[in-house]
Amino acid sequence: MKITLRSLRVRLFLLYIVLALASMICLGCFSYWYLSRALESSRQRTMEAREERVIQFVDTWPKKDTSLSLTEKLQRLSVGIAPTDIIQVYELNGTPIYSSPGIRDFKVSWPNKACIERCYGLVQQDGHSVRTLDHVVTLDGRKMRLSLSGKIDEHAEILRAVRNSYLLFCPLLLLTCAAGGFVISNRALEPVSRMTSEARKIGIQDLERRLPVPDTGDELQVLAETWNELLGRLETAVARLTQFTGDISHDLNTTITIMLTTASLALSRERSAGEYRAVLKTIAVECEATSQLLEDLLAVARADLVHQNIENELVHISQVASEICRQFEARARLKSQTLTSSIAAEIWMLGDLSLVRRMMTILLDNAIKYTPESGSILIVLTTDERNIQFVVSDTGIGIPAGALPKIFDRFYRVDEARDQDEGSSGLGLSIAKWVVEAHRSTIRVDSTPGKGSTFTVSIPLPNNLIGSATQSHQTFQNLNHV
Secondary structure, three states, X not given: OOOOOOOHHHHHHHHHHHHHHHHHHHHHHXXXXXXXXXXXXXXXXXXXXXXXXXXXXXXXXXXXXXXXXXXXXXXXXXXXXXXXXXXXXXXXXXXXXXXXXXXXXXXOOXXXXXXXXXXXXXXXXXXXXXXXXXXXXXXXOEEEEEEEEXXXXXXXXXXXXXXXXXXXXXXXXXXXXXXXXXXXXXXXXXXXXXXXXXXXXXXXXXXXXXXXXXXXXXXXXXXXXXXXXXXXXXHHHHHHHHHHHHHHHHHHHHHHHHHHHHHHHHHOOOOOHHHHHHHHHHHHHHXXXXXXXXXXXXXXXXXXXXXXXXXXXXXXXXXXHHHHHHHHHHHHHHOOOEEEEEXXXXXXXXXXXXXXXXXXXXXXXXXXXXXXXXXXEEEEEEEOOOEEEEEEEEOOOOOOHHHHHHOOOOOOOOOHHHHHHHOOOOXXXXXXXXHHHHOOOEEEEEEEOOOEEEEEEEEEOOHHHOOOHHHHHHHHHHHHOO
């Protein structure tokens, strides 16, 4: 697989590096800052404790011993402290009173500021860091300025050691993270590479192939399983389309052959008017069958336009149902079938008249087609306060339970041989379902093999038509007068 800067592997790898680097920088800066503040706070507490000891030493000197001056007391105190710690005492006007012996470089001069409360400072002298504390205190009953200072080079050395070690190990850790990120991204996307490689091998001729499914339990496994389900549906659809194309080609070829043969025979010699009329009748029947097939194909093409807006208008559905029943009475009598209807009067709906008529025609045509001779068919149209119910029930051959979930699929036929004999293209119920859904309605089928089927279409009434039939008819009349 070719790796480019836009490759997901590279992008994940770079993102991992950026996040790792940002995390290291943030952690290092926070650690350095936190350690610096901790050392600074620790030094301040140490100097405050030292100041308290100086004041306590001077104030608690044996009261009976008045032979020692303040300077002498401080000299005795300085003997017990480290040479890098300096004690300096000034008058409030800045006159030096005492400066403990020690390294001269660490003696801090008069701060030149009024530090009534404790004032902390950090002074750099000859490459050394010196922490200072200035404070006005009472020593031997007098107000004086006490200045304490001490070298804290060891603190700076600790911070430098932490900084240097971090700068040394951070690049090494970053390289380790980079290598780990590259390996992890490769391993994480390896199933994607396998699926991509396998997907490239799948063509329209070998849709039975499936993508490898990684047993990981993560999103990649779900993705592979989803794609395999899609391929399964696509394979089924292509198989049905291939079969449908063959059937349609066969039907069209048969129709054209019949019409050409009939016309050729009629033209082969002079014939009577009755014979010519019979020939034209045969050609007309074949043309009608072909026209019906083309209408089915056009309906399917229209159904594929998902955003197709149907033309809603007030439809007198009671009248439409009655007309369709009258049209199919002759076909029912030819098969000695009983066609019964129970249609409530003055039922109106909002919808596309041609589509509603097509849906009813499909359901009734199927009922007659798959009901044997001497069978019965019942058409019922009723309404309640919320819905219109259109029911087509027959005593036909029924539908097997295993086929019920598929009968509304495009090109599906329960019995291929029987459907071809009946002239079915496998599109009727698919078109009917599309019409129902386009009107925001539902269709349900109940069937028992050998006993018959019942198709129920439930059409919701729009708010302005909910109520009595008289009110619906009056609404229609008002719209006609606008």
